[in-house]
Amino acid sequence: NAGVTQTPKFRILKIGQSMTLQCTQDMNHNYMYWYRQDPGMGLKLIYYSVGAGITDKGEVPNGYNVSRSTTEDFPLRLELAAPSQTSVYFCASSLTGDSEAFFGQGTRLTVV
């Protein structure tokens, strides 16, 4: 099993550009999560999903969109990149709402 895979690992965007951060897991997990982590801070929940076709907002959803068309994939979309979205983004998954969550290695995004 590869676990949780995030692509790309690094990306530089210009203000106003859009991009999609990819997240896929091969553990057949129902629950998936997107977090962002600013320097020196804890992780903040952006969006989460409890199964295919179901998504919900977390603590900091503004400026982002998600979709969950399959169990395996949970892409995060930035439509109009802003410097405030410069951060490290982590995707995670868990089988249930009370089982161990596995995290990907992160995507480091810089918006200039």
Next chain:
Amino acid sequence: DAKTTQPTSMDCAEGRAANLPCNHSTISGNEYVYWYRQIHSQGPQYIIHGLKNNETNEMASLIITEDRKSSTLILPHATLRDTAVYYCIVRVARRGGKLIFGQGTELSVKP
């Protein structure tokens, strides 16, 4: 969601036990206590979790007070590789199982 309070930083001597406290005085009956750690800005790593009883695994032990308002994570023989930020999290399975991270405790294990 219940909040957690942890010390900002702690030091521990290599080979000694590291005891990391966490306060979660507003925890509800169906909320679990989870511990994760993050090394060098890598993805967080699961350590242990519990509801009421004390728990132990190959990495650590979790001691939860009888009133469940606080807990302690114990790393029995800390090594330099245990230097990391440790997060104590209260999690509710029925509300999407969201893991809401606080600031965590930065543990430095020193030779």
